[in-house]
Amino acid sequence: MPVEFLTNDDAAAYGRCAGPPPQADLERVFFLNDEDRALVGWRRGEHMRLGARCS
Template identity: 60%
Template sequence: MPVEFLSDEEAAAYGRYVGAPTRAELEKMFFLDDADRKLIGRRRGDQHRLGFALQLTTARFVGRFLPDPLEVPAEVIDYLADQLGVADVSPIKQYTERRQTQFDHQDEIKKAYGLREFSAVEAEFTAWVDARAWNTGDGKKSIFVDGVSWLRTTRCCCRG
């Protein structure tokens, strides 16, 4: 997708972490409720419980799964580890050793939280963008920003 209307910094920031989340963002988007803990609790080993929690909360915060699920600020890992009672976060590096585990976890997260791939909403999104451009006269950047919000509202979460 052409993104000439975004600055290089804006394009680079899309769909990933840009610095550490604020304390308020951590408390809102990375708090693990009972449903989260139940899903996470099915994992064996701290690396899998923490890795699953990272993918779950990253999808919630960023709106997509990252190509490298460990490419998150240390503050996120520490915040989740504290909630899960994981004292040593160093085993998290083992989470990416078996790539299929990441995909299995993503599929389970999508199913549990009703998240959909972009392909499932693409036609609806295209119609929304067309209508928005036709009816509002808003610029590309405004439509892009609101489009990202629309995708989150419709529970769209893409793989990295």
């Protein structure tokens, strides 16, 4: 038995932006914080550096 849980208005708006995202959300997604940089640095090795020689 199918059940509809979205109203017609909700279904029409599904997957669409209600407006511009808040600045804090954009910064959280597109900028690295100190914790992110530490994680990247931990995983980055000499073999990933530009110009590194492969043995």
